[in-house]
Amino acid sequence: MRFLLIEDNAELSGSVAARLSLDGHAVDCAATLAEAEDCLGAASYDLILLDIMLPDGDGRDFLVRHRRAERETPVIVMTARSAVTDRVDALDTGADDYITKPFDFAELEARCRAVLRRRGGAAQTQRVFADIRFDPLAATLTIEGEIRDLRSREMRLMELFLSAQGRILSKEHLVDRLFSFSEPVSDNAIEVYVGRLRRKLSGSRAKIETVRGLGYRLTEG
Known part of the structure; x- marks a missing residue:
């Protein structure tokens, strides 16, 4: 699978990419929304991991544009905001799932698998x-x-x-x-x-x- 990771924290981005790469996934990292758009213009992705607060804008605005463009790539929002209203807002905007920082890598991997299974129409893993x-x-x-x-x-x-x-x-x-x-x-x-x-x-x-x-x-x- 090929993932797009949109995260401006270089240390976190590197750690997440390294962990997902161990599972055999290809991970492209973007530190800004502009870089993310460039990546989307050059490749197709199975899953997007999206931070909210980015140097050149709000990840939720990116998510709105993503859905309006009828892009079906699933999106998991990653953010330090933990209020229920923040989670509801992200999901209503078009996110497929939501994970709060700091998170355990095992949970992130499980959420990625669950979202990909749902998008693939498969309830079973085997x-x-x-x-x-x-x-x-x-x-x-x-x-x-x-x-x-x-x-x-x-x-x-x-x-x-x-x-x-x-x-x-x-x-x-x-x-x-x-x-x-x-x-x-x-x-x-x-x-x-x-x-x-x-x-x-x-x-x-x-x-x-x-x-x-x-x-x-x-x-x-």
Whole structure:
């Protein structure tokens, strides 16, 4: 998943981005609303984490513009304001969730997962395809009772394929979803991760097919 973190506190921004990156998410950081708009103009995001008080404006104004532009990317507001009226105002403005600073990283991660599940229309975390069961919380694939552990980016790649069963995903799309602007990406990065995931799927009916010149797709063989 690719997240946009809009937060002007450099220490907090770095800590949140590092924590989410450990889960395999790509995180772009913006310290101002202007930087955030530039990021939105250059990439698409699965989730936005939004501070309220920013150097060049109020995050709630950004949220209003975000919804008026019919952008459906879910937004979690992060702020030190803890009054009930502040939470109600953020939610009524268009936020999908609200977390008060200081927060525990585990709670933030759980809220991110919950919002993404709601937006994806899935109440359950585990996904089943062919003869595999994928559990993103445990970072495992289960094939005929055998549990295989996934590394963070392998897990996010599996999520992408499961969300697009049978559809071709280009290398460019996969790079966009797996890497942030600040991360160096080698020419064969996607081939490396696809190769690793294929090894984890070895022996199952789930196959990652290469469509020459176009990309990859998950099929049942």
